[in-house]
Amino acid sequence: MKKQLAALAAAGLTLGACASEAAEPAAATPVTNPLTVTYDGGIHVLDGETLKVAHTVALDGFNRVNPAGNDTNVFVSTADGFRVLDAAAGRMTDIAYPGAKPGHVVRHGDRTILFTDGTGEVNSFDPAELAKGKPQGRQYTTVTPHHGVAVELPDGTLVVTLGTEESRSGAIALDASGKEIARNEQCPGVHGEAVARGEVVALGCEDGVLLFSDGQFAKVDSGAEYSRIGNQAGSDASPILLGDYKVEPEAELERPEQFSLIDTAAKSIKVVPMPSGVSYSFRSLGRGPKGEALILGTDGKLHVTDPATGTLTASWPVVGAWTEPLDWQQPRPALFVRGGDAYVTEPATKEVHRVDLATGTVTGSVTLDAIPNEISGVVS
Numbered sequence: 001m002k003k004q005l006a007a008l009a010a011a012g013l014t015l016g017a018c019a020s021e022a023a024e025p026a027a028a029t030p031v032t033n034p035l036t037v038t039y040d041g042g043i044h045v046l047d048g049e050t051l052k053v054a055h056t057v058a059l060d061g062f063n064r065v066n067p068a069g070n071d072t073n074v075f076v077s078t079a080d081g082f083r084v085l086d087a088a089a090g091r092m093t094d095i096a097y098p099g100a101k102p103g104h105v106v107r108h109g110d111r112t113i114l115f116t117d118g119t120g121e122v123n124s125f126d127p128a129e130l131a132k133g134k135p136q137g138r139q140y141t142t143v144t145p146h147h148g149v150a151v152e153l154p155d156g157t158l159v160v161t162l163g164t165e166e167s168r169s170g171a172i173a174l175d176a177s178g179k180e181i182a183r184n185e186q187c188p189g190v191h192g193e194a195v196a197r198g199e200v201v202a203l204g205c206e207d208g209v210l211l212f213s214d215g216q217f218a219k220v221d222s223g224a225e226y227s228r229i230g231n232q233a234g235s236d237a238s239p240i241l242l243g244d245y246k247v248e249p250e251a252e253l254e255r256p257e258q259f260s261l262i263d264t265a266a267k268s269i270k271v272v273p274m275p276s277g278v279s280y281s282f283r284s285l286g287r288g289p290k291g292e293a294l295i296l297g298t299d300g301k302l303h304v305t306d307p308a309t310g311t312l313t314a315s316w317p318v319v320g321a322w323t324e325p326l327d328w329q330q331p332r333p334a335l336f337v338r339g340g341d342a343y344v345t346e347p348a349t350k351e352v353h354r355v356d357l358a359t360g361t362v363t364g365s366v367t368l369d370a371i372p373n374e375i376s377g378v379v380s
Contacts (some may be wrong), residue, residue, distance in 0.1 A: 031055065034087035035336070035343060035377040036065045036074045037352060039370035043076070045090045048338075048377060051354060051366040055090025062329050066105035067379035069112040069127030074376055077102040082114050084130060087378055095134045097123055104149040107379065108195050111152045120145035122160060124152045140174070149193045151201050157181070159201050159212050161190050171203055173212060184210055184217035194234030194241045200264040202241050204229035208269060209243070209262050220267050222260075229260050229269075231282045238291030239265045240307040244282065253326050255279035259295060261307050272310045275299070281324045283334035283374070286342065288357045294342065296335045298322055302342060302355060316360035318353055319346040331373040338379055345372040 033048030043063065045055040064077040065085075072088045081098035082105070085091075100118025107113075112127040125137025138158070142148060146163035153159070156176025162169050162185060170185035189206035196202065201212040208222040209229055222229070229243040243260040257279050261270040274280065274297060284296040292313070293305040300321050304314040319333050331347035341363075342355040350371055354364040 030088040031090065033071075033338075033378065034074075034090075035352070035375065036085065036087055037345065037368065037372045038063050038065055038374045039368070039372060041370070043085065044368055044370070044372075045085075045087050046352065046366065051352060051364045053366070053368065057085065057090060057092060059092070063374075065374050065376040067107060067376055068105075068130060069107045069110075069379065070130060071378050071380040073127070073130050074378060075105050075112075075114070077105075081116065095130065097121075101147075103147060104193070106149060106151050106193060108151055109154050113150050113152055115148050115150050117147045118145055120148070122150045122158070124150070124158065140178070147191070149191075149203070151193055151195060153199055153201070157215070159193075159203075161203065163190065171210060171212070171217070173215070173217070182212070182216050184219060186210070186219050189228065189230075191228075191230040192232050192243075194232035194243075196234050196241050196262075196264040197236055197239045198264070200239070202232055202234070202243075202262055202264060204232055204243060206249075209241075211264055211267065213264070218267060220262070220269060222269050222271075227271075229262070231285055232262070233285040233287050233293070235287040235291040237289075238287075238307050239263065240291075242285055242287060242293040242295075242305075242307065244280075244285065245271055253324065255281075255298070255324050259285075259293075261293070261305075261310055270310055272305065275303070275312070275315065278303075279324065281332055282328070283332065286335045286337035288337065288342075289340050292357075294335065294337060294357075296333055296344060298324065300333075302335070302344065302360070304360075314360055316355065318344050318355055318362060319351075320348055322348065329373075331371050334373070334375050336375045336377060338377055343375055343377070345375050347371045347373070 031054040035046040037044045042058045074085045082102045084093045084095040099116035103117040113124045120142035122140040125135035129135035144164045148161035150160040158174045168190045170187040173182040187205035187210040192204040203210045226249045228246040232243040241262040245260040246254045248254040278297040286294040300319040301315040336343045
């Protein structure tokens with residue numbers, strides 16, 4: 001009898017072990033080329049190939065998303081600072097850069113640079129190190145906190161904006177040791193950044209742009225008393241930057257109907273009109289794989305321009321016509337470009353569309369269960 005009981009007990013343990021193993025959830029399959037789409041209350045993680053929602057991450061508040069610079073992570077700007085989302089696994093990590101008003105995230109070369117507006121803290125690091133935890137990168141703190149931006153070049157030069165909570169005036173450049181090597185304070189309202197071919201950094205001003213290359217700054221005036229270029233998009237394939245162009249200093253919200261092409265080699269600015277009656281927002285600018293300038297217009301079309309000539313080469317229908325809301329945090333169609341694809345949100349229908357930049361064809365769409373706001377994804 002004892003032998004029978006022992007055998008039954010052993011069998012019970014074996015069955016129990018099998019049942020326990022069967023009850024454990026299988027490991028999640030990593031998402032392929034994940035996209036992240038914010039909504040009021042969280043972030044949807046989409047499979048970049050199928051566009052299906054792979055994960056949903058609950059996160060209160062207004063959150064912004066930017067590529068971290070590797071094939072896994074996305075930076076999320078929250079009320080408490082920058083946090084890192086493992087987009088491939090669909091979970092928030094414990095990597096964080098605390099601080100009030102997390103602002104611009106810049107990727108250039110093998111560096112990712114964070115600028116925290118509320119503290120003036122700059123953090124620069126190799127995004128490949130995020131796989132091991134929080135990187136031990138370069139840190140710098142501006143003299144006065146402000147809504148700013150920083151760019152680190154391959155030789156270790158750090159370009160950082162100057163300003164206060166009330167005004168912004170220009171930028172400085174620091175060498176790899178932290179010594180100031182150049183300064184320019186003739187860029188009122190400095191905002192935004194982009195890097196053109198040849199490692200030329202551009203910062204937008206209210207009367208042109210400020211360029212940095214070969215260790216020195218050069219101001220390029222627009223020729224107009226007020227002509228704000230606050231958002232720019234660069235490409236390694238072109239010396240010409242795409243920028244917005246606003247001319248109404250007193251407007252509650254200017255809906256621009258022209259844009260700028262900034263030739264960093266010739267140090268000149270060309271102003272190009274949009275198609276008649278069409279404007280765009282700060283979430284409308286992008287660059288294609290060959291350096292082509294992309295603007296998502298309020299007519300619902302993705303407009304393609306040759307940056308060298310300013311000639312409109314294509315206008316592809318993607319979403320319905322829309323109007324930019326007064327509140328900058330409110331949803332409006334947004335553009336994210338990765339490789340040969342453009343991804344466009346359509347808040348009115350809760351959709352996200354993928355566009356083939358070689359043909360202008362919409363190659364996929366998905367309908368979400370919440371209104372999409374910002375869109376981004378992994379970019380290595």
